[in-house]
Amino acid sequence: MDLSFCLQLLLNGIVIGVIYALVAMGLSLIFGVLEIVNFAHGEFYMLGAMLAYFLTMNARLGYWPTILVVTAVAVGLGYVLYEALLGSLQGEGFERSILLTLGLSMVLQNGAVFVFTTTPKMMQTRYSYSNVSLGDLRVPVMRLLALGLGLLAFGALYLILYRTRVGKAMRGVAQNRDAALMVGIDPRAVSRLAVAIGVGLSGLAGAALAPVYAVHPLMGFSFVFKAFAIIIIGGLGNVAGAAIAAVGLGVLESFVGGFFPLVMVDALAFTSMIAILLLRPQGLFGRGVRV
Amino acid sequence: MLRMRRTVAMAVVAALAFSGFVGAQEGPVLIGASIPLTGGVAMFGQHSRWGAELAIAEANAKGGVLGRKLEMDFQDNRCNPAEAVKSVTQMLAEKKYVAIFDGLCSSAALAIMPLVERAGIPFVVANASATSIAERSGVGGNKWTFKVNPTDGSMLDALVTWLDKDGKAGSIAFLGEDTDFGRAGSSGLEAALKKRNRKLATVDFFQKGTADFTPVFTKIKAQKPGLLALYAVDADFQNAIRQWYSMGGGVPLTGRVLVDQVPKEIMDSGFLDGTTSVQPYDPSVDTPGNRAFVEAFRKAHNVPPILVSFESYEATKVLIDAIRRAGSANPAAIRDALATTKLPSMLGTTIEFDDHNLAHNNAIILTIKGGKVLVLGMSKT
Numbered sequence: 147m148d149l150s151f152c153l154q155l156l157l158n159g160i161v162i163g164v165i166y167a168l169v170a171m172g173l174s175l176i177f178g179v180l181e182i183v184n185f186a187h188g189e190f191y192m193l194g195a196m197l198a199y200f201l202t203m204n205a206r207l208g209y210w211p212t213i214l215v216v217t218a219v220a221v222g223l224g225y226v227l228y229e230a231l232l233g234s235l236q237g238e239g240f241e242r243s244i245l246l247t248l249g250l251s252m253v254l255q256n257g258a259v260f261v262f263t264t265t266p267k268m269m270q271t272r273y274s275y276s277n278v279s280l281g282d283l284r285v286p287v288m289r290l291l292a293l294g295l296g297l298l299a300f301g302a303l304y305l306i307l308y309r310t311r312v313g314k315a316m317r318g319v320a321q322n323r324d325a326a327l328m329v330g331i332d333p334r335a336v337s338r339l340a341v342a343i344g345v346g347l348s349g350l351a352g353a354a355l356a357p358v359y360a361v362h363p364l365m366g367f368s369f370v371f372k373a374f375a376i377i378i379i380g381g382l383g384n385v386a387g388a389a390i391a392a393v394g395l396g397v398l399e400s401f402v403g404g405f406f407p408l409v410m411v412d413a414l415a416f417t418s419m420i421a422i423l424l425l426r427p428q429g430l431f432g433r434g435v436r437v
Numbered sequence: 438m439l440r441m442r443r444t445v446a447m448a449v450v451a452a453l454a455f456s457g458f459v460g461a462q463e464g465p466v467l468i469g470a471s472i473p474l475t476g477g478v479a480m481f482g483q484h485s486r487w488g489a490e491l492a493i494a495e496a497n498a499k500g501g502v503l504g505r506k507l508e509m510d511f512q513d514n515r516c517n518p519a520e521a522v523k524s525v526t527q528m529l530a531e532k533k534y535v536a537i538f539d540g541l542c543s544s545a546a547l548a549i550m551p552l553v554e555r556a557g558i559p560f561v562v563a564n565a566s567a568t569s570i571a572e573r574s575g576v577g578g579n580k581w582t583f584k585v586n587p588t589d590g591s592m593l594d595a596l597v598t599w600l601d602k603d604g605k606a607g608s609i610a611f612l613g614e615d616t617d618f619g620r621a622g623s624s625g626l627e628a629a630l631k632k633r634n635r636k637l638a639t640v641d642f643f644q645k646g647t648a649d650f651t652p653v654f655t656k657i658k659a660q661k662p663g664l665l666a667l668y669a670v671d672a673d674f675q676n677a678i679r680q681w682y683s684m685g686g687g688v689p690l691t692g693r694v695l696v697d698q699v700p701k702e703i704m705d706s707g708f709l710d711g712t713t714s715v716q717p718y719d720p721s722v723d724t725p726g727n728r729a730f731v732e733a734f735r736k737a738h739n740v741p742p743i744l745v746s747f748e749s750y751e752a753t754k755v756l757i758d759a760i761r762r763a764g765s766a767n768p769a770a771i772r773d774a775l776a777t778t779k780l781p782s783m784l785g786t787t788i789e790f791d792d793h794n795l796a797h798n799n800a801i802i803l804t805i806k807g808g809k810v811l812v813l814g815m816s817k818t
Contacts, residue, residue: 264479360675403652
């Protein structure tokens with residue numbers, strides 16, 4: 147196997163890893179602040195992709211306006227999700243949140259099947275069939291754009307969490323909700339914002355990936371389970387850990403798929419998760435301090 | 438007084454039961470279908486349903502069968518054997534169906550087979566392509582199962598014959614979904630190549646729902662096989678074909694490539710020129726029967742039929758013909774009528790079942806040239 151083969155695998159792995167990170171970071175943020183495992187997270191990714199498809203293919207909106215509109219709608223949906231459902235779980239059992247979000251996932255998925263049918267749709271943009279070539283290496287333009295959006299989202303989220311007062315408040319609530327309340331932070335407002343950002347990231351991932359993968363109502367289901375494995379590997383509630391674990395997993399999957407039978411790739415995320423849980427239960431980057 | 442009340446009640450019950458019985462005799466002839474209406478291959482289930490419903494609608498427009506209307510009840514099996522068993526067990530318990538239809542997925546059809554055998558009710562397989570369905574049917578096996586579409590083995594033998602003629606069967610890599618469909622494709626190709634003292638260059642499977650194929654395509658490109666046999670359907674096929682395109686391809690495709698589902702931009706670019714595919718059907722087959730079918734299907738659903746729509750349409754017609762010739766809704770009589778089927782197919786042959794209750798219709802060998810799908814020829818399976 148030559149160098150260009152390995153470089154192509156590395157490049158593919160980084161791109162898919164950043165794509166995983168887009169979904170996993172939102173999931174991690176919501177868990178970090180609310181201690182809720184959002185099983186419906188994949189469905190917001192699917193809805194983001196569906197909306198992006200309809201905005202570009204039916205409303206003839208351009209790629210960049212579509213990304214902005216879908217992200218804004220997803221952030222709005224996050225607010226609604228918190229106010230209508232998750233907010234009422236504050237302080238309630240962990241099991242209730244699982245049942246609630248799992249139920250919501252089923253409703254959203256089957257609702258999408260009913261409305262959009264299961265026929266896979268391909269979103270077309272002017273760059274859908276363009277590639278960037280460097281010697282033997284080839285990367286589709288739409289994947290590069292998804293990569294760019296992923297990096298941008300990670301940068302923005304990092305700045306919000308570590309360079310703003312609201313980010314500090316979020317980290318405070320994640321670390322100790324009662325203590326945060328005592329120093330004047332409104333946990334409800336912070337939680338609402340965390341869900342909005344988390345769902346917004348998921349919607350952004352859907353819009354960024356709609357031109358890359360086939361869009362259909364079941365696309366979120368398998369993705370979200372991999373995201374669960376990623377956030378456990380990275381350290382539950384640790385957003386940066388989730389991002390690093392996602393990129394690492396993407397690269398590992400690419401090399402395993404390149405050198406071994408492809409069926410081994412699917413087991414990789416969960417095998418790694420089990421190994422991490424056995425060797426380092428708090429996750430690779432977990433320090434008992436979240437977000 | 439009490440006795441009189443009892444007598445009246447019994448009379449009412451008897452009258453209701455009798456009227457129900459009469460109703461059942463005068464009601465529609467019911468066929469039970471178990472197909473995936475949700476899940477990863479629900480799109481195929483939808484097309485199967487549309488195809489079967491079109492055949493039923495045409496029969497009903499001509500007065501139905503046995504002087505009664507025909508109806509097909511569809512139950513969801515999610516392409517899952519356990520769900521298929523559940524749905525068919527439920528239908529069989531109701532004892533109102535004269536036959537069971539399709540299963541669609543090979544693993545679902547294989548799971549249904551013992552149930553219909555125990556219940557003594559005909560099972561018409563329209564789409565499932567596993568060779569083992571035919572191997573287990575007819576002589577020495579399940580006498581209630583009839584397979585209208587060709588098996589993977591017979592289709593791939595026809596394809597390899599075609600490829601070998603052009604000296605292209607020497608180095609074929611295989612990539613297929615890890616289901617009965619993909620596994621049957623791999624074993625069918627291996628068997629067809631073995632007859633010619635050849636074997637597959639590489640074999641790889643992927644889980645259904647896999648979104649990213651870039652690692653395996655990078656590997657296949659590096660191995661430089663002569664052809665790549667691709668066994669993917671639905672969203673997996675859409676993802677695979679687009680990623681293959683964006684990676685520059687470089688190896689012509691073969692196997693059961695769903696040429697009718699390739700995105701127009703990719704097809705028009707000529708990227709897939711040189712692809713050779715074997716299919717049980719293609720909408721472009723130029724026969725009067727197929728032209729009428731395509732037109733009627735388009736009119737009803739605003740999309741062209743795919744092979745699943747065709748197979749369900751033609752298999753439903755086979756079943757309707759058998760019910761008509763049986764002269765009764767008795768399942769055993771319908772089974773006997775199915776065994777003696779001689780029905781013209783839209784593909785130019787006559788549908789007849791062999792000792793293993795398998796029909797041998799034509800397979801279509803397709804190629805892509807100049808961004809257009811061309812029928813290279815038809816080969817009897």
